[in-house]
Amino acid sequence: xxxxxNLLPVIxxxxxxxxxxxxxxxxxxxxxxxxxxxxxxxxxxxxxxxAASFSVAVINQSHSTFSKQFVGQLGSNKIFKIDDAxxxxxxxxxxxxxxxLDAAIVLPPGFGDIQGKYPSGRAxxxxxxxxxxxxxxxxxxxxxxxxxxNATLTQTPAPFSVTATQTNDKGLTAFDYTFxxxxxxxxxxxxxxxxxxxxxxxxxQGILRRLHTTPLRVWQYFLANMVSQSxxxxxxxxxxxxVAIAVxxxxxxxxxxxxIVYIVLGIITIFGIGLAIGxxxxxxxxxxxxxxxxxxxxxxxxxxxxxxxxxxxxxQKVSAFLPLTPVIDGIRLIATEGKNLTDLGPxxxxxxxxxxxxxxTAFRVFRWE
Numbered sequence: 153x154x155x156x157x158n159l160l161p162v163i164x165x166x167x168x169x170x171x172x173x174x175x176x177x178x179x180x181x182x183x184x185x186x187x188x189x190x191x192x193x194x195x196x197x198x199x200x201x202x203a204a205s206f207s208v209a210v211i212n213q214s215h216s217t218f219s220k221q222f223v224g225q226l227g228s229n230k231i232f233k234i235d236d237a238x239x240x241x242x243x244x245x246x247x248x249x250x251x252x253l254d255a256a257i258v259l260p261p262g263f264g265d266i267q268g269k270y271p272s273g274r275a276x277x278x279x280x281x282x283x284x285x286x287x288x289x290x291x292x293x294x295x296x297x298x299x300x301x302n303a304t305l306t307q308t309p310a311p312f313s314v315t316a317t318q319t320n321d322k323g324l325t326a327f328d329y330t331f332x333x334x335x336x337x338x339x340x341x342x343x344x345x346x347x348x349x350x351x352x353x354x355x356x357q358g359i360l361r362r363l364h365t366t367p368l369r370v371w372q373y374f375l376a377n378m379v380s381q382s383x384x385x386x387x388x389x390x391x392x393x394x395v396a397i398a399v400x401x402x403x404x405x406x407x408x409x410x411x412i413v414y415i416v417l418g419i420i421t422i423f424g425i426g427l428a429i430g431x432x433x434x435x436x437x438x439x440x441x442x443x444x445x446x447x448x449x450x451x452x453x454x455x456x457x458x459x460x461x462x463x464x465x466x467x468q469k470v471s472a473f474l475p476l477t478p479v480i481d482g483i484r485l486i487a488t489e490g491k492n493l494t495d496l497g498p499x500x501x502x503x504x505x506x507x508x509x510x511x512x513t514a515f516r517v518f519r520w521e
Contacts, residue, residue: 161368165376166383173384182345183388187338191392194330194457195400205231206290209238209247209256218264218271226257231293241278248279254286255279257294331396332484333456335389335415336476340447340456342385343422344429347377348443351430355521364520374427374514378420385419386412405490414486414493418479421503424510425475431518450476475510478502 173179210232212223226232235253238244244256256278263273275294279287354360363373396402404411425446433439453467454460454476460468471477478499485491485499493500 158372161372162376162379165368165373166379169377169380170383173380179346183342183384184391186341187334187388187392188395190337191331191334191395192399194334195327195396197330205233206254206286206293207233207235207252208290209235209244209253210259211239211241211244211256212259212263213261214259214263214265214273216262216264216271219259219273222259222264244278248283251283254283255290257290327400327402328488329455329459329484330457331392331400331402332480332487333454333458335392335483336418336454336480337451337456338388338392339385339415339418339422339479340450340476342381342388343419343424344426344443344447346381347423347426347430348433348439349430349436351427352433352436352439355434355519358521361521370515370518374511377427378423381423382416382419386415389415402488404487406486406488407492410493411483411486414482414496417500417503418483421475421479421507421510424507424514428510428514428517431514434519434521450474453477455480473502475503475506 173183210223210226212219227234235244235247238247238253238256241256241258244253247253248256258276258278259273260276263275264271265273275298277287277291277294279290351360393402393404397404426443429439429443429446433442450456453463453471454474455471456476460471460477463471482496482499482503485496486493
């Protein structure tokens with residue numbers, strides 16, 4: 153049958169491309185190991201969901217029993233990391249100026265002495281101009297600590313109060329956003345830098361020119377490369393998921409099959425850019441600058457290394473139309489927010505539009521030599 157005869161070259165060249173990737177040590181490094189390096193770096197930064205803490209010096213100038221007990225309570229509190237070596241203001245100032253301490257807590261003479269029925273005193277918080285936010289936050293935390301102590305000493309009812317209630321929404325951690333961005337970084341490296349590096353080399357060696365003399369058609373060659381890149385990309389991304397789950401306790405909320413389908417669509421979308429650049433460029437000197445011009449805006453503006461909601465509103469609107477943005481957003485929505493493909497109409501629509509534009513361009517500019 154015609155369809156079998158047409159698909160046979162696709163399957164054959166896809167197998168050749170996969171074997172070539174797994175035999176190339178440099179390709180293995182950039183496809184598998186390089187994204188894992190970034191995963192461990194950013195996972196180490198954002199993967200710990202611990203509460204905020206303050207590095208402080210506690211200078212106790214009082215000799216009261218209460219002050220000694222208070223210092224002991226601060227030392228057992230995980231919020232405070234006390235530097236025992238900074239026991240004078242001179243040492244504390246030196247470390248605050250170097251950024252090693254957030255603030256210094258001074259308990260002045262008489263702090264904790266009995267005044268009437270209860271111990272009393274006023275703690276002092278010192279911080280540098282560069283750590284003003286941390287110092288003010290620390291003062292608020294200490295104020296809350298003292299309010300708790302005051303409540304145990306006096307029984308006067310407070311006229312105002314506040315309660316905290318947890319919502320049923322799971323919410324996303326910083327690592328959730330970072331991980332989906334790192335998957336996008338892996339996809340853009342696989343989809344663009346792969347063909348950009350391979351195609352000019354094949355032209356230089358005359359391999360594509362010899363293929364042009366065969367009945368092989370451009371669409372068959374493109375489809376074979378899309379299949380091979382999707383297979384290799386899924387292997388790389390599966391390893392990243394396994395490491396993120398095992399090491400950084402990532403919880404995948406969405407449907408795995410839908411996630412795989414969406415990742416394949418993302419790889420196909422971005423791979424078209426690599427096909428267009430690599431298929432047009434006659435050599436590495438033409439391919440490298442053009443690929444950098446195309447990829448760097450997407451790497452920095454599509455939410456690869458930091459969330460897009462941190463950008464100015466106008467930049468969020470502009471970056472939303474970049475090809476990589478719907479890929480990263482969709483992966484995050486499925487993997488960490490549990491959305492379905494039916495919920496991703498805007499992302500799928502934008503990816504579909506880019507697929508038409510990118511592959512139309514790739515077919516028009518492709519050169520066998």
